[in-house]
Amino acid sequence: MLTLKSKFSEFIELCRKAGACADAGEAIPVMEYANKGNGMKADGTCADGFKLYLDDPKFPEGWAEWVLDKVGKELDEKCRKFFIDKIKDEMTACQVYIKLAPILTTAEDTLLTAKYEGKLPTAEKELRDGIVTRATAEVKP
Amino acid sequence: MAVTDYKFAGTAATVDNGTSVDWSNPDYAKADDTSYASCKVPKNGASDLLTLSNFGFSSSDIPSGSTIDGIEFVMSRYADSDLYYENELYLRKASGRTGSNMASTTIWALSSPTEKTYGGATEMCGTTLTQSDIVASTFGIELATTKNTTFHVDYIKIRVYYTAGGSSVKPYYYYLNQ
Numbered sequence: 001m002l003t004l005k006s007k008f009s010e011f012i013e014l015c016r017k018a019g020a021c022a023d024a025g026e027a028i029p030v031m032e033y034a035n036k037g038n039g040m041k042a043d044g045t046c047a048d049g050f051k052l053y054l055d056d057p058k059f060p061e062g063w064a065e066w067v068l069d070k071v072g073k074e075l076d077e078k079c080r081k082f083f084i085d086k087i088k089d090e091m092t093a094c095q096v097y098i099k100l101a102p103i104l105t106t107a108e109d110t111l112l113t114a115k116y117e118g119k120l121p122t123a124e125k126e127l128r129d130g131i132v133t134r135a136t137a138e139v140k141p
Numbered sequence: 142m143a144v145t146d147y148k149f150a151g152t153a154a155t156v157d158n159g160t161s162v163d164w165s166n167p168d169y170a171k172a173d174d175t176s177y178a179s180c181k182v183p184k185n186g187a188s189d190l191l192t193l194s195n196f197g198f199s200s201s202d203i204p205s206g207s208t209i210d211g212i213e214f215v216m217s218r219y220a221d222s223d224l225y226y227e228n229e230l231y232l233r234k235a236s237g238r239t240g241s242n243m244a245s246t247t248i249w250a251l252s253s254p255t256e257k258t259y260g261g262a263t264e265m266c267g268t269t270l271t272q273s274d275i276v277a278s279t280f281g282i283e284l285a286t287t288k289n290t291t292f293h294v295d296y297i298k299i300r301v302y303y304t305a306g307g308s309s310v311k312p313y314y315y316y317l318n319q
Contacts, residue, residue, distance in 0.1 A: 062185045062287070091228045091244050098246060121267060122230075122259050123246045132246045 003076050008049035011071075018070040050082035065092050073103045084108060090116040094123050101134035142210050142262065143305060145202045147298040150281060151195030153178065158189045158285055167191055170294045173217065175254070177293035180286060187228065187287045193297050194233060194281030200272075204305050209270045211302040213260045214282060217295035220249040225292070229285035230259070232266050234274045238283060241267025254295045262302045275301055 002011055053059045064083040072080055087093050093115035097104070104112070117124070126132040150171045155164035162182055170178035170193060180188040203209075212232065230244040243259050243266055260266055274280055282299070286292045 060185055089228070090242060091226075094246060095226070119241055120244065121241050121264060122243045126246050 001076055002046055002079055004047035004078050006046045008044045008046050011046050014071050014074055046079055054082050054086050061086055065096055068096055068100055077105055084111050090119040094120055098134050142302055145301045147300045148196045149298050150193035151197055154192050156190040156192050160187045160189050162186055162188045164191045170296055173296045177295055179293045181291040184289045188285050190283045190285050192283045195278040196299050198276050203272050203303050205272055206306040207272045207303040208306055209303050211262045211264045212266050214297055214299040215256050215258050216297045217254045217256050218249050219254045220290050220292050222290035223251045225249050225288050225290050228287040231283050233281045233283055235277055235279040239268040
């Protein structure tokens with residue numbers, strides 16, 4: 001399990017194994033670029049890389065959902081918090097809350113629900129009425 | 142409380158949402174005819190907005206002075222891959238997007254269209270609407286999707302729940318002219 005003290009390059013490798021987009025301009029090359037000292041020290045830690053991702057608007061929010069979905073269970077809670085914090089879109093927050101229930105802690109549930117509660121009448125009713133239920137097992141791609 | 146018939150859009154368009162991923166054949170979302178407005182969304186991408194308006198409600202459907210109680214709409218939709226859903230679904234009025242994001246967490250049907258109902262008799266979709274908002278040609282819906290698949294919309298139809306208000310007693314000069 002990766003922690004904030006783990007090397008960022010280990011995180012990149014984890015993403016690569018999970019099938020991260022490796023085309024020009026997509027996740028892997030951009031992350032590798034960051035790992036080569038652009039905004040963080042060379043051979044930086046996950047804390048360095050994740051802060052760069054969180055703070056820089058050129059890194060898309062959509063990657064947060066992907067990372068949490070594909071490699072979230074390989075990250076500790078402090079690592080996952082960077083990606084949860086990156087999510088601003090209420091629908092993305094709600095989908096992560098539904099799909100990733102098996103790996104989320106109570107504190108993470110609270111963070112995610114705070115992002116969408118009161119903003120999604122249809123989705124929230126579907127959850128209340130049991131039309132949509134939270135995942136109970138890992139969702140396979 | 143009364144309810145109108147379902148009505149279909151008279152106008153459809155793809156509107157830039159900062160993504161440059163247009164909907165093809167937006168006019169196909171104006172009728173229940175198994176012709177589809179479609180949008181192929183790339184990896185890490187999002188669609189432009191499919192906007193539907195000019196639903197044709199009139200004072201014959203909703204009398205002037207009525208109170209709007211709820212909006213209900215039905216979308217017939219499917220996607221080419223499973224596990225996909227819409228990301229933005231809002232009502233529109235003259236001032237533009239209005240209210241809450243009505244998007245559903247239910248997954249779009251795979252390969253063949255399925256109807257999904259949103260709103261209801263007392264659901265105002267997070268906004269306030271008057272009779273004049275609804276009879277205006279600007280009243281409608283906008284939709285955007287995300288993720289790596291092609292989305293298809295056959296139609297979106299709307300009906301309106303309302304309580305008739307105002308007086309039905311005509312002024313004396315109305316009768317003088319008869």
